[in-house]
Amino acid sequence: MVERCDVLFENALLFDGTGSPPARCDVAVSGERIAAVLPKGETKGWRAEQNVDCSGLALAPGFIDAHTHDDRIVIDAPDMLPKISQGVTTVVAGNCGISLAPVTFDDDPPPPMNLLGGKEAYAFPAFADYAASLRRTPPAVNVAALVGHSALRLRTMADIRSKADRTEIAAMLGHVDEAMSNGAAGFSTGLFYPTNAAADRDEVSQIASRFAQHGGVYATHMRDEFDKVLDSIDETLKTASDAKIPVVVSHHKCAGPGNWGRTQQTLPVLETAAAKQPVNLDVYPYTAGSTNLRADLVSADYRIQITWSKPHPEATGRDLADIAKEWGCSLEEAARRLDPAGAIYFQMHEDDVRRVLSSRLAMIGSDGLPHDKHPHPRLWGTFPRVIGHYARDVGLFPIETAIHKMTGLTANVFRLKDRGLVKEGGCADLVLFDPQTIMDRATYESPLEPSAGIEQVYVNGCLSFQKGRGVIARRGRLVGGNSRA
Ligand SMILES: [Zn+2]
Known part of the structure; x- marks a missing residue:
């Protein structure tokens, strides 16, 4: 009997996303789904429209970026080249x-909302409008969309400097229902930020609990990643447990030289809690973070590099210390003159980054900022860097573990049905790469360099990116939550 399929990947070193060691396999794709995963050569009777010889290459589930600010770039630049x-x-x-x-x-939207753009970017009064826009102009990658607490607060509250009152919370819950019934994947907070900071545990857990009722997930940029990081973890775990919602600690770090080494305290707390409630974290593979330039984050203790500045675009890519020296003023004064602006803060220790990456709770998330003029290199380099640098070259963990942290684990945490694994019946999101050469090339000096070693990328069964050709198709859609895929 002859079996038919659209694409047959032959003789691939298959990393299936579960974290198991790789095996030589053939993989058949029919339409948008994986039709078969068979040991090498067992697909001899199969007839395919297209055969892909994978000798010397690795095949894996398409990578899932657990932490992005891609809300607008998926609409404005749907080719999604930095990611695909x-x-x-x-x-x-x-x-x-x-x-x-x-x-x-x-x-103008207040910081940090301005990380996504100006007021013209915010054109979606309902989540359904955003979902419709993605349907009209599909991006090259799938999108799981969280609803931000700052967005909800700015939408419903008269004064965001206070805690939401009962009427305002009721209004937010209405938006939660609307978003979740139109395909949102869950909830996020940024309690560190001025637009969100006045929300206490009670406000957050009331809203999170409504997301939980709809099957949503909760991701949080915690109130403090510096001296009070343990208090923030405690708050996070209590909020999630009260709301009965799975929680993801965003871009986990212990920031500032005074806190270096403290992941030895934070990770055991999170890993112990994971036995009692669903908790995970995401992490990017760099010792620098990036967000708005803020006077309260300015310090002579670590390097600060400017990623954009409205009043001083010529400062882009330069170090704050050099600019301050040139202007003959303090770092804080220079930051004030550059504002509104973005910056990269070299505020973490390599040992902490490695400990967090190695945690069994850790998923890989770039946290890339796609609208920055001189972005943090994580935007273009995160995934190849984890595989090529940390797994293959440093030997921090096996490549199959690296892949699991960006596929199977992430799909499971964010409840992305039928994604994250190469298995029969699963969605055919696939990446073919060269395990010998895969590597990030973006740097702090030259951040827009595409990575090496990615040969082909399939999204929903369709060849969407090929080395040397670039983006070929855009077949992404809204996923997670109650979205239909
Ligand atoms: Zn954040």
Whole structure:
């Protein structure tokens, strides 16, 4: 009997996303799904429209970027080159309390909402409007969209400097129902940020609990990642447990030289809690973070590099210390003159980054900022860097573990049905890469360099990116939550 399929990957070194060691396999794809996964050569009777010789190459589930701010770039630049060129086939957007829907602005959006753009970017008063836009112009990658608490607060509250009152919370819950019934994947907070900071545990857990009723997940940029990081973890675990919702600690770090080494305290707390409640974390493979330039984050203790500045675009890519020296002023004064602006903060220790990456709770998330002029290199390099640098070259963990942290684990945590594993019946999101050469090339000096070693990327069964050709198709869709895929 002859079996037919659309694409047959032959003789691939298959990393299936479960974390198991790789095996030589053939993989058949029919339409949008994986039709068969068989030991090498057992597909001899299969007839395919297209055969892909995978000798010397590895095949894996498409990578899932657990932490992004891609809400707008999936609409404005739907080719999604920074991500698909890394092998990413799904992005989790709407992190850190910041989401494009459901909020609009009459004036410039306040920080950190301005990380996604100006008021013209915020054109989605309801989540359904955002979902419709993705359907009209599909991006090259799938999108799991969280709804940000700052977006909800700015939409419903008269004064965001206070805790939401009962009427305001009721209004937010209405938006939660609307978003979740139109395909949102869950909730995010950025309690560190001024637009979200006045929300206490009670406000957050009331809203999170409504997301939980709809099957949503909760990701949080915690109130403090510096001296009070343990208090913030305690708050996070209590909030999630009260709301009965799975929680993801965003871009886990212990920031500032005074806190270096403290992941030896934080990780055991999170790993112990994981026995009692669903908790995970995401992490990017770099010792620098990036967000708005803020006077309260300015310090002479670590390097600060400017990623954009509205009043001083010529400062882009330069170090704050050099600019301050040139201007003959303090770092704080220079930061004030550059504002509104973005910055990279070299505030973590390599040992902490490695400990967090190695945690069994850790998923890989780039946290890339796609609208920055001189972005943190994590935007273009995160996934190849984890595989090529940390797994293959440093030997921090096996490549199959690296892959699991960006596929099977992530799909499970964010409840992305039928994604994250190469298995029969699963969605055919796949990446073909060269395990010998895969590597990030973006640097702090030259951050827009595409990574090496990614050969082909398939999204929903369709060849969407090929080395040397670039983006070929855009077949992404809304995933997670109650979205139909
Ligand atoms: Zn964040």
